[in-house]
Amino acid sequence: MNKKLLKDYLVITFAITVLFWGGAAVLSQLLNMTVYDLPIRVMHFIGGFSPTIASYISLKRNGHVSSFFHWLKKVFDFKHSLLSYGLVLLFVLIYYLLGCAINGFSIGSPVYMLIVIIPLMLFSGGNEEAGWRMILQPELEKSFNFNIATIITAVIWWIWHLPIFFINGTANSNMNYFLFGIMCLTLSYALATIRKISKGTFPCILTHCLINGVSGVIIFQFSALSCVVTLIVTIIVSLAILALEESGSKSKY
Numbered sequence: 001m002n003k004k005l006l007k008d009y010l011v012i013t014f015a016i017t018v019l020f021w022g023g024a025a026v027l028s029q030l031l032n033m034t035v036y037d038l039p040i041r042v043m044h045f046i047g048g049f050s051p052t053i054a055s056y057i058s059l060k061r062n063g064h065v066s067s068f069f070h071w072l073k074k075v076f077d078f079k080h081s082l083l084s085y086g087l088v089l090l091f092v093l094i095y096y097l098l099g100c101a102i103n104g105f106s107i108g109s110p111v112y113m114l115i116v117i118i119p120l121m122l123f124s125g126g127n128e129e130a131g132w133r134m135i136l137q138p139e140l141e142k143s144f145n146f147n148i149a150t151i152i153t154a155v156i157w158w159i160w161h162l163p164i165f166f167i168n169g170t171a172n173s174n175m176n177y178f179l180f181g182i183m184c185l186t187l188s189y190a191l192a193t194i195r196k197i198s199k200g201t202f203p204c205i206l207t208h209c210l211i212n213g214v215s216g217v218i219i220f221q222f223s224a225l226s227c228v229v230t231l232i233v234t235i236i237v238s239l240a241i242l243a244l245e246e247s248g249s250k251s252k253y
Contacts, residue, residue, distance in 0.1 A: 001143040005062045009135050012054035013160070021047035021163035034169030044167060048124065051131030051160075058135065075130045077200040084198035085206075087241065091190035092210045094234055096218055102226040108219045118213035126209040132157055133195045133204040137188075146192065146242065154181075154188035175222065182227040186234045187211065193238040197245060 024043035027033050033040050056071050065071040099105070109117065132153060140149035158181045164172045165180075172180065191204045198204075220226075 001139050002062065005058055005064070005135065006139050008058035008061055009054050009131060010156070012057055013050045013131060016050035016053060017047055017160060017163065019047075020044070020050070021167070025163045025166035028167045028169075032168070035167055036169055040167060040169075044164070044170070045123075047163070049127060052127040055130040055135055075134065075201050075205070077202050080198045080200050080203055084194065084200070084203045087194050087197060088203050088207045088210065090237070091194065091207060091234065092214065094237065095186070095190070095211060095230060096214060096220075098230045098233060099220045099222075099226050100218065102229060103220045103223050105218050105220040107217065109216050111217055114213055114217060117216050118209050121209035121212040122205065125212045126205045129191070129201055129204040129208055133191050134201040137192050137195055141196075146196070150188050150192045151185065153192065154185040157188060158184040179222045179224060179227050182231055183222065186227070186231040189231075189234050189238045193241055196242060 020043045024035075024040045024047065027043075028035075028040055035041055035044050055075075056065070056068065059065045059071060059074075060067075065074060136156065137149060137153045140152055143149075144152065161172065161180065161184070162177070164170050165175070165177055167173060187208075191207060194203050194207055195201070
C-alpha cells in the first residue's frame, strides 16, 4: 500500500470537502439558504468534485500520471470485456429491482430522458470514482483482504457525504443518514467487484452514473428492509462472482 499516495488523496479530498461542502452547510443552516441559491450551488458543485480533484493532484504528486491528459486516459479507460459491462448492468438491476419490489415505485421523468440524465450524472457522482475506486479501494486491497478494504472504503465514503445532509434542498437532506450508510456499503461492494474484475475505472463511473441517473426515472423510497436485503444480496453476488473468477484463473494454470 502506498501510504503517501493514500494520505495525499484523503487529505486533499477532505480539505476541499470541509471548505466547500462544510462551508455550504454552515451558510445553509445559519442563513436559511438552499442549494438553489447561487453561492450554495457553486460550493456544492465544487465540493462534489473533491475526490476527482484530489485524484489528479495526488497521482501527479506521486508520479503515477505525467499530465492531465494521462490522468484522463486512466480514468476513461473504455476498453473492457463484455463481462465487465455485464456486471455493471447486473448490479444496477439488483439495486433497482429489489428496491422497487420491496417498497414499490413511481415513474418520474420519461425513460428517454436517460439519454440526457446519465451523462449529466458524471458531474453528480460518477466523477468520484476517479478517487474512491481508482485510488482508495485498490490501494487498501494491497494491505487488507477484499472485504476489509471494501468496508473501509464504504465508511470513508459515507463520512465524506455527511456535510450535504445539512445543506437545505439537496436530495440527501431528506434522507436517513444511517440507511444511506447501508447503501454506501452496498454500492461499495458492487463497485469494488466491478473494479476488481475490470481492473479499470470507467465501468465504475458508468455504474455510479446509472444508479444516480435511473433514480430520476424510477423512484422508490429507502426502507430499512430494502437497504438490508439489497446489501445482503449484493454481497452474496459479489463474493460469488469473485470466487468464480478466482477458480477460473486457477484452472488456467
